Amino acid sequence: MSNSNFEGARSRDDRSNVPLNPEELETLTKPKVLISGAGLGGLTLAILLHKAKIPFLVLEKAYEVKPLGSALVIGTGAAPLLRQMGVYEDFLAIAKHQNHLNIMDENLKPQWTLNYDWLEDIGGGYKEYIVARPDLYNVLWNHVPRDRIHLGKRVLSFQESENQIQVHTSDNSLYHGDILVGADGAYSAVRQHLYKTLKATDDLPKSDDVALPYKCVCLVGQTDVLSPDEFPEVGKDVCQFSSILGLTNMCTNDSFRNSEWGPEAAVAMCNEWRHLKVPGGQTGELTLGDYIDRTPKEYIAKVMLEEIVFDTWYSGRTVLLGDACHKMNPTGGVGALMAISDAVTLANWISTLDVPHENDLKKIFKQYKAERYPAAKEAFQSSQLFTKTLGKGMLSVFVRSLMKRLPLWLWRRMLYKSVGPRPQASFLAPVEDNGSLKPFYQHSLQKTLAIRQERGLGPVVQEEQANATAV
Ligand SMILES: Cc1cc2nc3c(=O)[nH]c(=O)nc-3n(C[C@H](O)[C@H](O)[C@H](O)COP(=O)(O)OP(=O)(O)OC[C@H]3O[C@@H](n4cnc5c(N)ncnc54)[C@H](O)[C@@H]3O)c2cc1C
Numbered sequence: 001m002s003n004s005n006f007e008g009a010r011s012r013d014d015r016s017n018v019p020l021n022p023e024e025l026e027t028l029t030k031p032k033v034l035i036s037g038a039g040l041g042g043l044t045l046a047i048l049l050h051k052a053k054i055p056f057l058v059l060e061k062a063y064e065v066k067p068l069g070s071a072l073v074i075g076t077g078a079a080p081l082l083r084q085m086g087v088y089e090d091f092l093a094i095a096k097h098q099n100h101l102n103i104m105d106e107n108l109k110p111q112w113t114l115n116y117d118w119l120e121d122i123g124g125g126y127k128e129y130i131v132a133r134p135d136l137y138n139v140l141w142n143h144v145p146r147d148r149i150h151l152g153k154r155v156l157s158f159q160e161s162e163n164q165i166q167v168h169t170s171d172n173s174l175y176h177g178d179i180l181v182g183a184d185g186a187y188s189a190v191r192q193h194l195y196k197t198l199k200a201t202d203d204l205p206k207s208d209d210v211a212l213p214y215k216c217v218c219l220v221g222q223t224d225v226l227s228p229d230e231f232p233e234v235g236k237d238v239c240q241f242s243s244i245l246g247l248t249n250m251c252t253n254d255s256f257r258n259s260e261w262g263p264e265a266a267v268a269m270c271n272e273w274r275h276l277k278v279p280g281g282q283t284g285e286l287t288l289g290d291y292i293d294r295t296p297k298e299y300i301a302k303v304m305l306e307e308i309v310f311d312t313w314y315s316g317r318t319v320l321l322g323d324a325c326h327k328m329n330p331t332g333g334v335g336a337l338m339a340i341s342d343a344v345t346l347a348n349w350i351s352t353l354d355v356p357h358e359n360d361l362k363k364i365f366k367q368y369k370a371e372r373y374p375a376a377k378e379a380f381q382s383s384q385l386f387t388k389t390l391g392k393g394m395l396s397v398f399v400r401s402l403m404k405r406l407p408l409w410l411w412r413r414m415l416y417k418s419v420g421p422r423p424q425a426s427f428l429a430p431v432e433d434n435g436s437l438k439p440f441y442q443h444s445l446q447k448t449l450a451i452r453q454e455r456g457l458g459p460v461v462q463e464e465q466a467n468a469t470a471v
Pocket of ligand 1: 188322324330
């Protein structure tokens with residue numbers, strides 16, 4: 001079994017007489033953070049820790065990064081943080097503005113339109129965008145030092161002692177750190193190991209002792225670049241986003257359970273659904289098959305859409321973020337924003353720590369959960385409401401009729417709720433927020449800013465920071 005530590009960082013127990021340089025000294029007083037999972041949440045945390053000069057290592061099970069997944073809605077809620085992280089320009093270069101969503105029936109007859117035009121005004125001056133997940137992934141990936149991400153490292157288990165945590169990966173390596181962050185997605189190995197340990201001592205709440213519940217199965221993919229001559233809608237400045245209510249064609253066949261984002265289970269579903277009508281194209285006679293045929297097969301995935309918010313988010317030196325502790329239906333379009341918001345909240349608190357004792361961790365993890373759990377619950381409920389628009393039952397019929405007649409004031413209120421939280425990092429220079437309505441109070445920002453001020457600490461200044469000027 002190989003025993004790996006943070007390369008370049010000397011251990012606290014190193015008794016050699018070689019004097020430490022100032023950078024080593026600074027590193028020695030900081031907690032060492034192991035992150036399981038280089039997804040959107042894990043990479044955001046990695047960038048933030050890098051900027052806060054906190055030593056970290058990301059362990060990712062994949063051997064290479066594949067451009068899997070399709071589109072994500074993101075923008076207004078994440079913009080201030082992306083600016084602080086110095087990635088906003090890169091983000092804008094891959095993003096397409098979204099200001100509406102058309103809902104149609106399966107014959108492509110328009111049902112209602114959700115208008116997002118106000119978002120910029122109530123969302124701090126920031127627009128909403130659609131991005132291809134692989135593109136957003138690349139943007140974040142490119143801002144993490146390459147040697148800080150170790151690929152082909154599937155986290156299997158971990159063991160805690162009084163002073164550290166030891167993580168075991170599938171290639172028989174051991175990693176030591178002060179904190180383990182489970183950012184390893186809906187089927188998080190960190191969560192599973194943590195819950196198993198807690199269950200053995202009767203400390204796992206019954207609500208968490210469950211298999212992941214899911215209600216729908218989803219086919220996702222991303223076509224090759226389409227020509228505007230053949231598909232005029234791709235030439236438009238604003239994203240033409242449509243949602244189709246396939247009420248009579250609804251899928252009831254659940255023969256193929258699949259828990260990973262990957263191509264394996266997709267082929268049968270493609271064949272089953274390729275005849276469905278979809279909007280767009282020159283002739284207006286497109287079917288899903290026209291898009292499937294323009295999508296590389298290895299980049300089509302069939303996934304189950306699990307829906308749960310777990311109650312246990314931390315214990316000892318271990319803490320969860322993103323899909324590992326709350327998994328939403330993507331219809332609500334909040335999964336990525338939630339993971340990113342978890343990451344900045346956690347980074348704010350970790351940035352206040354010196355080498356932590358377990359009790360210090362308990363305090364900051366408690367604060368982290370107190371801020372993020374209610375947000376996750378609320379996002380979960382609103383995701384479920386959006387999912388209801390796609391269903392068949394009486395409640396779905398009611399929700400659809402409500403959506404068609406939604407008063408403007410209520411829609412504006414719903415939008416503000418979703419983009420009101422615009423989190424920022426307390427250890428980076430703040431970014432201005434210029435909307436008609438202020439962002440929501442962010443507990444971790446205010447509290448950790450106060451801690452920094454007490455210690456006479458300003459923002460960590462970095463080269464890219466200088467470019468992230470106010471809006
Ligand atoms: C390949 C992929 C494609 C996706 N496509 C879409 C999409 O098109 N639309 C959408 O709305 N959402 C998509 N999602 C989900 C979306 O990215 C997440 O809901 C959201 O971003 C939350 O991110 P996360 O970091 O918590 O989890 P994820 O983004 O799921 O990342 C988890 C990471 O942990 C890694 N991992 C898992 N187990 C282990 C382990 N034992 N040890 C080490 N690493 C591990 C995974 O390989 C992955 O890189 C996709 C997720 C993935 C992984």
